[in-house]
Amino acid sequence: MAGPCFAKCWRSGALLLLVVAAFWGCKPRRATTPTPGMDAEPGHWVRVLLVDDVGSCTVKFSSSFEVIGESSDLQSEPGRRLFEEPGASTEIALSGGKITVAGRPFEGGHVSIRPEEPHVFKVNGSEYRGTLKVVIDSGAESFDVINYIPLEAYLAGVVGAEMPNYWEPEALKAQTIAARTYCLYIKKRFGGGRAWDLTRTQAHQVYGGVGAESAQIWQAVNQTQGRVLVCKQPDGTEGIFPTYYSSTCGGHTENSKNVFGDSFEPLAGVRCSYCKEVAKPRFYFWPLAQFEAAEVTEKLRQRYPNLKELGQITDITVAEHSDYGGFRRLTKVKLSGSTGRSDFLRAEDLRLTVDPTGRRLRSTMCEITKSGDKWLFSLGRGYGHGVGMCQCGAQAMAREGKKAEEILLHYYPNSRISRVY
């Protein structure tokens, strides 16, 4: 094992060990394993948007690193430069329309930054693996920082952020296969038209980098290496699909068509008698959530400017709901306004607009009523959008002795496990 401090310091003596450890901000004992898969083919890498639309950011490498400008060739300087001050904070900024690294400008619209083994670095204090790309935004007034990382190393940073690492190994393995499939699907569907494949937030799947890793999570990743879920595609061929998942379905998972608008056989919704065994009662049944009517109108107008035509929103009624025999989820709402106009919105969009954290308005398996100048969301069940695998349900199934494959085929029926490599 060669850690960012440990390996370097072992070679250079105890004094340097203390100095490097102090700069790097970690205890000398701690060792980060080298990043596996750095020689993987490009199709097995992922591009994660780490920092969006900023004028500067701080990176810190545990090893030497090379910066390569867009217009550089192998010989040219200053298009390519080696930095050999491991542990030092390095500022990335914009100056005169050019990206600067530690004050040195680089030509072109982007630069690649490649650290040596163990290929680990910090961006704004959080630790990640792989390499970095800095891309100037259109208008040349800000830039994005994108993490290029081998898929399996990426998953180690996702699964530990999406599920507690002390959960059952088979639940962690099911989560890993779902996260791998989801990532590859989003990359294939949307990655071609932009400089990155996924964000690091709940908008896609939460990516915590090295800080989310643990031995249990790496075991789940390694034991499922390259495994994904496939199903029949609309054109009749077989392929991956968006294996959505969420915390607690509340008794029945939702048809993806009603939430995300896409139709795949494994995403039609299934009964889940499991999550109530694992979810805390206050998450399985969540307490009344109240929001000021004026605040709801304001948030909706900001997110959907066309709703300004409605004036103040005076009524929110259920336009459509799913019904799975005792489990009802709001899927579409009708918004009526003081101008007499009305419009429709997906219930999940209403939920995440009114409460972007989702911590109070935890699902659309609830009822909406008005009381005075407040909107009340009551009789709530579950946590999250409810599509695909129910994470608490997966844990309950694993506790009962079910294998990862059984868990996945329960939540994604009519799919099968396949290998991409």
Ligand SMILES: [Zn+2]
């Ligand atoms: Zn469930």
